[in-house]
Amino acid sequence: MITLKNVTLRRSSKVLLDQASVTINPGENVGLVGRNGAGKSSLFAVLNGSLHEDGGEFSIPTQWRMSQVAQDMPETDQSATDFVVAGDTGLLAAQNEVALAEASDDGMRMAHAYMALHDAGAHDAPARAQGLILGLGFSVAELDRPVNSFSGGWRMRLQLARALMCPSELLLLDEPTNHLDLDALVWLEAWLKHYAGTIIVISHDREFLDSITNVTIHIDQSKLVRYGGNYSKFEDMRAEQLILRQAAQAKQQEKAAHLQKFIDRFKAKASKAKQAQSRVKALERMEKIAPILADAEFQFEFKEPFSLPNPMLSMSDASFGYPPSEDAPAGTPPTTIVQRVNRSVLAGQRIGILGANGQGKSTLVKTIAGALQPIAGEIITGKGLNIGYFSQQELDVLRPADTPLEHMIRLARDTxxxxxxxxxxxxxxxxxxxxxxxxxxxxxxKQAVGSMSGGEKARLVLCMIVWQRPNLLLLDEPTNHLDLATREALSVALNEFEGSVMLVSHDRALLRSVCDEFWLVSRGGLSDFAGDLDDYQVYLLEEARRQRDAVAV
Incomplete structure (x- = not known):
């Protein structure tokens, strides 16, 4: 088991853990939660040995193998498959031993080395790696592509696949869902449920935590507080504790006020001096129940739109995709991803856009937002349509060298x-x-946006959208860098919004709470999805299975 006993941990002058203790048993799936800056990632650094505690005792079984997603962006010409296979450290060690044994010309050593190579799974390693890659949303055609040819988000998915490839008894996952679409997220949950070791995960995705964890450890006021159950169970238990603590604190304050009143009244009278002094000591001895420092909730709201055109927009025989690149030969046709769409978006509609990775969800939203032109057909906008667009890549609309104030001044000028x-x-x-x-x-x-965290950038984009008082919100993965409290605030704000919403998100809690209907982008078309999100998860797992079967054939 993993044991922390009276551990103190500092980063610079800040105390993250103050004589904190907790035990994690083998095979437990632990969600590590706490407000931003509480020390979650620093605790991971203690677990993996890159940071040492400043006091107390920390122990982890010496025989446990540990796997963690590397945070650096891989730069290599290796194929995706070879890169992920190389994550199997046991296999690499066995391959190295075979090479050494063959060079030594020692028959017995070679026999043992070949046996160890077989036990390490050399015969099916590429197939196992490819199963992980496909599960995380890559296509069959991308299995042999060089790692360097992928964008940053896709390379981080390969780092995740590499961590899953590594044999381990302890798996540390720090925000593993940030770069995943819903289909890859559903697959990852299914994979983790069959993992035989101990998992510790940091995540701001409520349903992901609920799905895979059975223990929650909360970093609260520099202590580690253990709760049995997933995130929703933790919230329920913590809410009950807060109510009890608030009642206890109120009772304590009432008693303290009574004691203080006695002290103030009699401390100057000689006949009552001893009694007053005893009250002073009682007040000093009284256990101080810490003030209830509930996590600060970030709250905002969308202002009432200036108008609500109905319909907001109409798509008439519209096709969506990308024009040929500038260096493409003359006459190269555009790439069409979704075609022949005939639909309208009505005032007040709240639409969740579903679809497996690469089917065209973001392309659809980008085109409606005006960032792309339709390949064919037309999009007719209602009079007074005012779109608020949150891009999956916030820097699509942010300038790294500019400050938040400069962004707002330019927005006010251009509106x-x-x-x-x-x-x-x-x-x-x-x-x-x-x-x-x-x-x-x-x-x-006055801080340059490029130096801000992902959460701060996302918050700035939301700020700019709210200021514009839109009547149609196009949100493409708005929660990627938002913590749980801000996601809750966004959910509340969207439910109070009077306009229309089109939402692409892997955050199922947000989709469930905001959307009244779902559109499915699939196999070049757009259709209604009749089921709920549970039905959609089944659909995604079947699609992933179909892809894996195609590779096996």
Whole structure:
């Protein structure tokens, strides 16, 4: 088992853990939760040995093999398959021993080495690696592509596949869902449920935590508090504890006030001096119940749109895709991904866009947003349509060298007068005040966006969208860098929004709470999805199985 006893952990002058203790038993699937900056990733660093505790005792079984997703971006010409196979450290060690044995010309050593190579699974390693790669959303055609040819997000998926490939008794996962679509996320959950070792995971995805964890460890006020159960069970138990603590604190404050009143009344009287002094000591001895420092919730709301055209837009025999690249030969046709769509988006509709990876969800949303032109057909917009677009890549709309204030000033300048907020809201002080409501205050309004965290960038994009008072929200994976509290705030704000919503997300809790209907992008078309998200997860697993079967053939 993993044991931490009275562990103290500091980063610079900040105390992250203060005499914290917890035990993790073999085979447990643990969700590690706590507000941003509480020390979750630093605790991972203690577990993997890259950071040492400043006090107390920490132990982990010496025979346990550990696997963790590397956070660096891989730079290699290896094929995707070879890169993931290389994650099997046991196989690599066996291959190295075979090479040494063959060079030594020692027959007995070679026999043992070949046996160890067989036991390490050399015969089916490429197939196992390819199963992981396909499960995480790659296509069959990409199995032999060089790692360097993939974008950053896809390379991080390969790092995840490599970690899953490595034999281990302890698997550490720090935000494994950030770069995944819903289909890859569903596959990952199914894989982790069959993992035989101990899992410790940091995640802001409520349903992911609920699905795979059976223990929750909360970093709270520099302590490690263990709860039996998944994230939802933890929330229920913590809420009960907060209620009890609040009641106890109220009772304590009432008693303290009574004691203080006695002290103030009699401390100057000689006949009562001893009694007053005893009350002072009682007040000092009284156990101080820590104030209830509930995690600060970030809250916001979408203002009422200026107008609600109905329909918001209509797609008439529209096809979506990408034009040929600039260096493509003359006459190269565009790449069509979704075709012959005839649909309307009505005022007040709340649509979840579903579809396996690569089917065209983001392409559809980008085209409706105007970032791409339809390949064929047309999109007719309603009078007064005002779109708020959250791109999957926030930097598509952010300039790294500019500050939040500069972004808002440019937004105010470029917003058409017909949908521009009041003159007061467009002035610099008004923009500063508005940024403050999204937790951009003080020097942060003058900080270059490129130096900000992913969560801060996402928060700035949300701030810019809310300021524009849109009537149609196009949200493509808006929660990738948001913590649980901010995801909850977004869910509440979307449910109160009076306009229309089109949402692409792997956050099933957000999809369930916001969307009334689902559209499925699949095999070049767009159709209604009649089932719920549980039905959709079954559909995704069947699609993944179909792909794996295709590779096996």
């Amino acid at each position: 058409p007068a017909s949908v521009r907020p009041s003159a007061m809201e467009c002035r610099e002080q008004g923009l500063r005040n508005f940024l403050g409501t999204f937790n951009f205050s003080g020097d942060m309004v």
